[in-house]
Amino acid sequence: MGESDRHFSFRGRPRVARNGETILETLARDRPPLLRRSILYHRPQGAFCGIGHCAGCLVRVNGRPNVRACRHVPDDGDFVTTENAWPSPTWDLFGAIGVLRPNGIDTLRGLRRPAGATRLYQRIVRRFAGTGEPPTEPGARAISAPALERTVDVAIVGAGPAGRAAAAAVVAAGRRPIVLERQLRPPPVDGAEWFPATTAVFLPPPSGAGDHPFTLLAFGEPARGVRVHATAVILATGGYDASLLFRGNDRPGVLSAEAALSLSAPPRRPPFERAVVVGGGARTAEVLARCADAVEAVIAPGEIRPEVVRAAAEADISLYPRSLLLRAEGGHRVRAVRIRARSGGAETRIACDAVVLAHRRVPHTQLLFQAGAAMEWRPDVGAYFPRVGASGATSVPGLFVAGSTSGVGESEREDHSSRVAAAALLGTGTDEIPGPLPSHGPPTELIAYYRELLRVPGHGRAVACPCVDVLFSEVEEAVRSGYRGIEVVKRYSSLGTGICQGRYCLPDALLLLSILEDRPPEQVGYITQRPPVVPTPLAAFAGLPPPAEGVARP
Amino acid sequence: MTFARDSYRTVVVGGGIVGLFTAYHLARSGGGPVLVVDRGFLSGGASGRNGGGVRQQWETRGTVRLARESVEAYRRFGREFGYNIWFRQTGYLFLAENDAELDRLRTVHNLVASEGLASKVLDAAGVARLVDGIAPGAAVGGTYLESDGTLYPFPVVWGVYEAARSLGVEVLFGVEAKGVEIRNGRVAGLLTSRGAVATTTVINAAGGWSGEFSRAAGLEVPNVATRHEILATESVKPFLDPMVVRVSDGLYFSQSMRGEVIGGIALPHRPGTSLGTGSSPAFLSAMARALVGLLPRLGALGVLRAWSGNYDDTPDGFPVIGEDPRLPGFVHGNGFGGHGFMLAPATARRIALAAMGEPTDLDPAQFSPERFRAPAATRTAERLQLG
Numbered sequence: 001m002g003e004s005d006r007h008f009s010f011r012g013r014p015r016v017a018r019n020g021e022t023i024l025e026t027l028a029r030d031r032p033p034l035l036r037r038s039i040l041y042h043r044p045q046g047a048f049c050g051i052g053h054c055a056g057c058l059v060r061v062n063g064r065p066n067v068r069a070c071r072h073v074p075d076d077g078d079f080v081t082t083e084n085a086w087p088s089p090t091w092d093l094f095g096a097i098g099v100l101r102p103n104g105i106d107t108l109r110g111l112r113r114p115a116g117a118t119r120l121y122q123r124i125v126r127r128f129a130g131t132g133e134p135p136t137e138p139g140a141r142a143i144s145a146p147a148l149e150r151t152v153d154v155a156i157v158g159a160g161p162a163g164r165a166a167a168a169a170v171v172a173a174g175r176r177p178i179v180l181e182r183q184l185r186p187p188p189v190d191g192a193e194w195f196p197a198t199t200a201v202f203l204p205p206p207s208g209a210g211d212h213p214f215t216l217l218a219f220g221e222p223a224r225g226v227r228v229h230a231t232a233v234i235l236a237t238g239g240y241d242a243s244l245l246f247r248g249n250d251r252p253g254v255l256s257a258e259a260a261l262s263l264s265a266p267p268r269r270p271p272f273e274r275a276v277v278v279g280g281g282a283r284t285a286e287v288l289a290r291c292a293d294a295v296e297a298v299i300a301p302g303e304i305r306p307e308v309v310r311a312a313a314e315a316d317i318s319l320y321p322r323s324l325l326l327r328a329e330g331g332h333r334v335r336a337v338r339i340r341a342r343s344g345g346a347e348t349r350i351a352c353d354a355v356v357l358a359h360r361r362v363p364h365t366q367l368l369f370q371a372g373a374a375m376e377w378r379p380d381v382g383a384y385f386p387r388v389g390a391s392g393a394t395s396v397p398g399l400f401v402a403g404s405t406s407g408v409g410e411s412e413r414e415d416h417s418s419r420v421a422a423a424a425l426l427g428t429g430t431d432e433i434p435g436p437l438p439s440h441g442p443p444t445e446l447i448a449y450y451r452e453l454l455r456v457p458g459h460g461r462a463v464a465c466p467c468v469d470v471l472f473s474e475v476e477e478a479v480r481s482g483y484r485g486i487e488v489v490k491r492y493s494s495l496g497t498g499i500c501q502g503r504y505c506l507p508d509a510l511l512l513l514s515i516l517e518d519r520p521p522e523q524v525g526y527i528t529q530r531p532p533v534v535p536t537p538l539a540a541f542a543g544l545p546p547p548a549e550g551v552a553r554p
Numbered sequence: 555m556t557f558a559r560d561s562y563r564t565v566v567v568g569g570g571i572v573g574l575f576t577a578y579h580l581a582r583s584g585g586g587p588v589l590v591v592d593r594g595f596l597s598g599g600a601s602g603r604n605g606g607g608v609r610q611q612w613e614t615r616g617t618v619r620l621a622r623e624s625v626e627a628y629r630r631f632g633r634e635f636g637y638n639i640w641f642r643q644t645g646y647l648f649l650a651e652n653d654a655e656l657d658r659l660r661t662v663h664n665l666v667a668s669e670g671l672a673s674k675v676l677d678a679a680g681v682a683r684l685v686d687g688i689a690p691g692a693a694v695g696g697t698y699l700e701s702d703g704t705l706y707p708f709p710v711v712w713g714v715y716e717a718a719r720s721l722g723v724e725v726l727f728g729v730e731a732k733g734v735e736i737r738n739g740r741v742a743g744l745l746t747s748r749g750a751v752a753t754t755t756v757i758n759a760a761g762g763w764s765g766e767f768s769r770a771a772g773l774e775v776p777n778v779a780t781r782h783e784i785l786a787t788e789s790v791k792p793f794l795d796p797m798v799v800r801v802s803d804g805l806y807f808s809q810s811m812r813g814e815v816i817g818g819i820a821l822p823h824r825p826g827t828s829l830g831t832g833s834s835p836a837f838l839s840a841m842a843r844a845l846v847g848l849l850p851r852l853g854a855l856g857v858l859r860a861w862s863g864n865y866d867d868t869p870d871g872f873p874v875i876g877e878d879p880r881l882p883g884f885v886h887g888n889g890f891g892g893h894g895f896m897l898a899p900a901t902a903r904r905i906a907l908a909a910m911g912e913p914t915d916l917d918p919a920q921f922s923p924e925r926f927r928a929p930a931a932t933r934t935a936e937r938l939q940l941g
Binding site: 039107109111113126133135139141204217227485540542 | 595596597598602632633636637638640641642687708709712716787788789790791792793811812813831832833834835838839840841842843845846847850851852853854855856857858859860861
């Protein structure tokens with residue numbers, strides 16, 4: 001893209017970011033860096049998601065803590081350091097905690113005695129909690145900016161294929177939509193007011209008054225706010241690659257398919273040489289299409305689809321269908337995985353330097369939950385989807401869904417997006433009553449998979465929530481103590497309360513709790529999605545123009 | 555069969571901290587069998603959605619004493635209930651922006667100090683020593699009481715819930731109280747979404763829903779539910795010890811044991827219409843502006859999530875405790891105005907006494923349900939309804 005080189009420092013050493021690379025891309029050019037230790041037990045933890053959600057690549061930039069290295073394009077002179085490890089993430093003395101207490105520390109019932117030690121315990125525990133040092137004032141001032149204010153007929157969130165098709169249809173009708181896209185370097189959308197690298201974080205239910213009942217808050221990196229007032233909103237937010245529960249699941253080298261694909265986008269080389277890819281479907285085929293040379297084996301919870309089998313045969317990749325992933329071994333980097341056939345039998349050890357999770361995609365539904373759209377559990381995917389009508393109308397008048405989240409197949413997606421755009425423009429579709437989701441397949445294979453995994457000794461040491469360092473045994477303990485339902489278990493175990501906002505642990509927790517509580521996942525509960533969709537600096541909210549009603553000053 | 559028994563001596567409506575603590579005290583002092591019903595799930599109401607502040611700085615002696623007793627109870631909690639609630643006594647700091655506000659705080663200080671609590675009046679420099687990075691000129695001074703503090707609300711709920719259950723209290727969630735059955739002018743039973751159950755005593759500890767429930771029982775009450783928003787940031791290493799409360803706009807925030815900054819602000823809320831747990835852009839921007847204005851460094855801290863809970867407000871700011879004279883057998887334990895967690899340990903014991911028909915040491919002019927019949931001008935009021 002011909003962007004100029006950016007010179008920054010990382011842990012005191014000079015680095016150069018080329019062509020708009022992020023910090024993570026720059027550091028991963030040689031091999032993926034170890035940036036972080038887990039919050040409580042100080043296990044080495046890797047960059048997992050690659051899309052700015054997980055806690056695996058948090059660094060400190062110019063006095064600002066908790067910056068995701070995968071989202072931050074450095075400026076000349078940026079001062080980048082690591083956090084929460086001493087003296088460094090590679091050699092961290094506090095790593096001893098995890099070694100000494102492999103089954104965790106009980107902060108719920110423990111550390112109560114003797115009563116005289118309360119203050120001391122509190123000082124120590126407080127010091128350990130917290131991902132980074134507090135921000136500095138110059139660091140905060142540097143990102144402060146007043147927000148932009150826009151009023152528009154149609155706002156479109158997401159500029160993947162579906163969002164683009166919807167935008168093109170709106171433009172063809174002679175209108176100028178606003179299009180917001182979270183990716184850092186997306187190709188522009190012609191004819192639209194275009195906000196790349198901008199995340200829509202909050203869409204409250206429409207006010208019901210005036211021509212522009214929707215208020216959508218969005219923020220560009222690092223903290224430039226956009227407040228959009230819209231008549232209609234089209235969500236084309238797509239999905240993301242889910243996590244999987246196994247021992248060592250947060251080790252450096254365990255990557256989402258998204259991270260693997262983006263870090264190996266040409267001309268870059270994959271950040272691994274012999275990866276194990278988990279999953280037997282379309283997403284695995286995508287990973288093989290890009291980096292088959294660097295893949296050692298494909299293991300799948302269920303069957304492996306013919307197109308994956310063909311691609312694997314060409315690249316001499318071993319296949320392990322219907323297998324349990326028991327454990328990832330290694331220290332600062334994954335060295336091997338141990339697997340076993342679903343039906344039983346001996347363990348197999350496969351040496352590898354990465355584990356790529358491509359077994360399941362779940363939809364980004366945060367904005368739909370926030371806006372109050374009626375949602376429904378899809379047992380075949382194991383996730384909540386919105387109820388939508390034929391033209392993408394949700395139960396909230398004026399709110400539409402395009403793309404994979406609407407449930408349409410890939411082949412008809414472009415047509416569908418145009419229909420959605422037309423409905424959003426004309427205000428039709430609002431009298432359309434979205435019915436139940438059309439066809440549910442069989443329940444997700446993963447429930448049966450996890451039922452087997454939970455019978456394997458030692459499964460409790462898997463990390464149920466990497467952001468807050470909750471072991472799966474703690475979730476089991478909550479259920480054993482009589483606490484039921486995702487909302488209560490979440491409060492009891494702290495699962496899902498960390499920096500990824502539950503994105504990676506809660507979808508699996510619903511399935512796992514349905515096994516532990518012996519009832520269907522939809523009875524385990526709803527995952528309440530709280531704004532903002534991603535952590536958003538206070539400076540960004542402070543930059544919004546004051547609301548009309550103001551603040552009471554008694 | 556929804557209920558384990560056909561009849562109970564006492565049924566508590568509301569399984570939040572006030573209801574559970576009351577049920578616990580009832581069961582301990584022979585007031586059983588006790589049933590607790592709750593429309594939602596454990597910790598799903600304000601008991602699971604609050605900022606965890608516990609303070610003893612109040613404008614009336616009666617409230618200061620209840621709060622001091624609650625602080626003592628929370629200090630003992632870990633030993634008695636088996637859960638570590640991380641009750642951190644690093645103080646509440648009230649901030650004044652001008653001399654008039656500081657004078658008002660000084661009056662509070664005089665009362666609090668006269669109760670033997672080590673309250674301090676601070677000047678601007680004293681405030682700056684407690685709040686690292688406060689904007690210059692943001693406060694002329696304030697009051698500080700170190701034995702106030704913050705706790706982690708959830709384990710309090712787990713501890714009391716388990717203790718009550720181990721004493722034989724039956725606790726049912728997902729059961730909504732719809733009204734009471736009245737026979738011969740007194741309570742004879744509770745009507746619920748899962749059918750009726752016989753009892754001679756119903757305790758209304760329904761928090762934000764208590765006004766609604768009293769009215770369903772045919773009692774006009776002045777309780778008003780208001781939704782209050784709150785947010786939590788990403789966690790960072792400790793930099794702030796006290797809970798900070800600003801008098802002028804009700805901004806409050808503290809840093810939790812986990813390192814998150816948690817706080818809210820007294821935005822105008824439309825009462826009665828907005829029971830719910832959602833958030834608003836107006837709150838997020840007002841809160842962010844207030845917080846960043848006071849502590850500019852916080853601008854670089856990410857908001858992790860925002861939510862809201864429901865206050866159960868009364869016109870004078872005091873809770874309502876005691877049997878309703880209009881309906882024998884109907885006992886109030888509500889109207890805590892967002893301070894149920896602070897006052898629950900001390901008040902629950904007295905609500906339980908009232909439910910058993912025994913006298914309490916509470917001043918009826920301040921806490922009884924009949925006080926609202928007196929002309930408003932003759933009554934005291936708590937105006938420090940912040941944080």
